[in-house]
Structure formats: C-alpha cells, structure tokens
Amino acid sequence: MKYKKFINIIISFITFIIFSTFFLFGTNNIICEENYNLIDGKCLLNNNLIQENKKNKTEVPKQLFDITFEIDESTISDIKELSGIITFVSFGSEITPVNYVFTLYNESQNEIYSYSGYIEVQTENVIITSFDEFNNLNLKPGKYSIVYTSTYNVDVQDKFIQTFSILKPKIFPNWSLYVIGIIILLLIITFKIINKNKKKKWKFIKF
Numbered sequence: 001m002k003y004k005k006f007i008n009i010i011i012s013f014i015t016f017i018i019f020s021t022f023f024l025f026g027t028n029n030i031i032c033e034e035n036y037n038l039i040d041g042k043c044l045l046n047n048n049l050i051q052e053n054k055k056n057k058t059e060v061p062k063q064l065f066d067i068t069f070e071i072d073e074s075t076i077s078d079i080k081e082l083s084g085i086i087t088f089v090s091f092g093s094e095i096t097p098v099n100y101v102f103t104l105y106n107e108s109q110n111e112i113y114s115y116s117g118y119i120e121v122q123t124e125n126v127i128i129t130s131f132d133e134f135n136n137l138n139l140k141p142g143k144y145s146i147v148y149t150s151t152y153n154v155d156v157q158d159k160f161i162q163t164f165s166i167l168k169p170k171i172f173p174n175w176s177l178y179v180i181g182i183i184i185l186l187l188i189i190t191f192k193i194i195n196k197n198k199k200k201k202w203k204f205i206k207f
Contacts, residue, residue, distance in 0.1 A: 013178050038145040045084040065089070065096055065121070079131075079139050084162065086127040086148065088119065096121045100150040104134060106144040141168045 071084040090096050098121060103114035115133045119125060131146075148160040 010158045017152045039053075065092065065098075065099075065152055066155070067158045067160075069162065071146065071164060074162075075167060077162060077169065078139055079166065080135050082134065082146075082164065083128070083130045084146075086129070088121040088125040088127075090121045090123055096152050098150050098152045100148060102131065103147045103149070104137075104145065105145045112139075112144075125185075139166055141166050152175055192206060 030067075045175045069084065069086045071082065073083070075080065076082055086100075088096075088098060098119050099116065101114055101116045102118070104112045106112055113134060119127070143163065143165050145161055145163045148162075150158045152158075
C-alpha cells in the first residue's frame with residue numbers, strides 16, 4: 001500500500017508538471033514579431049500587410065530598354081570616312097518600336113543636317129552606319145558633333161553626343177610620297193650606271 005501511494009504521488013506530480021508547462025509555454029503564450037499574427041500556433045505575416053505589399057509592388061515595364069551610340073573615329077579627313085554603331089537591347093516583354101534622329105552640328109552648334117529612322121527591337125539589334133546621308137555635304141576642316149536622339153515607349157527619350165574633327169587635306173597624299181621615293185631611287189641607280197660606263201670608256205681610250 002505504501003508503494004502504491006508513493007507511485008500515485010509521483011504520477012500526480014509528473015502530471016502537474018506537464019500541465020503547468022503546457023499552460024506556461026503553450027501556443028497561447030507565443031510572442032510574434034511586429035506585423036505577424038499568431039494563427040494555429042504559428043507566427044504568420046499579417047494578411048493586411050500582404051495585400052498592401054502587393055499593391056505597392058512595382059510592375060516591370062513591358063518596354064524596358066537600353067541604347068548605346070559611338071562613332072568609330074574621332075579624327076577623319078573627309079565626311080565620307082565617318083562611321084558609327086548603335087546597339088539596342090530590350091529587357092521588356094514586348095517588341096519596342098524606336099524612332100531616332102541623327103543631327104549634325106558645326107563647332108558653333110549650328111545645325112547642318114538631320115535625318116530620321118525607325119526600328120523595332122525584339123531582344124537586340126545592331127546598326128552599323130556610314131552616315132551616307134552626310135556624304136554630299138561640303139564640310140570644311142574643323143570640329144563637328146553628331147547627336148543621336150531616340151524616342152521609345154511613347155515618351156522615353158535618349159540622347160547621345162559624339163564629337164569629331166575633319167583635318168585639313170595634306171599637300172602630298174601618302175601615295176605620292178611612295179612615287180617620289182621610287183623616282184629618286186631610279187635616278188640614283190641611273191646616275192651610278194652612267195657614271196660606271198664613263199669610267200670604263202675612259203679606261204678604254206687610255207689604252
């Protein structure tokens with residue numbers, strides 16, 4: 001009987017500890033961080049905050065775009081030597097139509113000539129241009145600038161400026177120097193041959 005009472009006391013004590021622990025550290029006493037609610041024993045993000053985050057989330061533009069423009073040489077001897085490259089890269093989900101304009105200015109920022117173009121970009125396009133529209137211009141030596149302006153996604157604009165110089169024409173073109181050099185070399189060889197023949201002739205007369 002003594003052992004049974006002792007066992008019952010131990011069982012009652014263990015039961016008391018278990019229930020006390022449950023009430024002290026149970027789900028009702030879980031402390032959640034700010035913006036979280038206790039639901040079914042778990043800390044979950046406040047539903048109102050989730051809805052607010054969805055409203056504030058910025059949508060990715062359907063026509064997200066990047067453009068670069070560069071000319072190949074900044075020093076040329078004639079406008080016909082001018083060339084450049086334009087790259088179009090689209091990160092959006094739709095085809096991007098692009099209207100662009102090339103405008104040529106002199107050193108005083110007076111407009112000389114301009115022309116426009118149009119392109120549709122799916123992912124990536126590259127235009128390599130020699131600016132043929134400028135070839136008939138009679139440009140004097142000096143500094144110039146070419147401005148590339150594009151419009152896409154209704155009202156988004158990009159603008160790039162590249163400067164270049166047209167040098168004065170050389171008095172002697174490069175090919176003429178080679179010709180002059182060849183002529184001088186032939187004259188030297190001819191002179192040596194004539195001089196050599198004269199020496200032989202004088203030796204023959206002496207005998």
